[in-house]
Amino acid sequence: LHAGHVSYLANARKLGDRLIVAVNSDASTKRxxxxxxxxxPLEQRMIVLxxxxxxxxxxxxxxxxxxxxxxxxxxxLLVKGGDYKP
Numbered sequence: 001l002h003a004g005h006v007s008y009l010a011n012a013r014k015l016g017d018r019l020i021v022a023v024n025s026d027a028s029t030k031r032x033x034x035x036x037x038x039x040x041p042l043e044q045r046m047i048v049l050x051x052x053x054x055x056x057x058x059x060x061x062x063x064x065x066x067x068x069x070x071x072x073x074x075x076x077l078l079v080k081g082g083d084y085k086p
């Protein structure tokens with residue numbers, strides 16, 4: 001997590017009533033980014049994100065994409081990081 005992420009999330013929060021951040025599980029991150037990832041385990045990543053003022057909820061998902069999670073939540077607005085591809 002770096003300053004760019006914090007700024008991005010703060011701006012995303014301004015677009016709606018609440019901000020839910022979806023985080024890849026450790027296994028999903030490893031599949032997508034290689035054996036040296038993730039740098040920090042899921043629980044720690046979720047704690048750090050949850051501590052940000054802009055973030056209302058942090059949820060994790062096991063799949064390589066959050067499509068199933070998004071379909072379950074049905075957000076009014078979806079803001080995604082630049083590296084996400086459905």
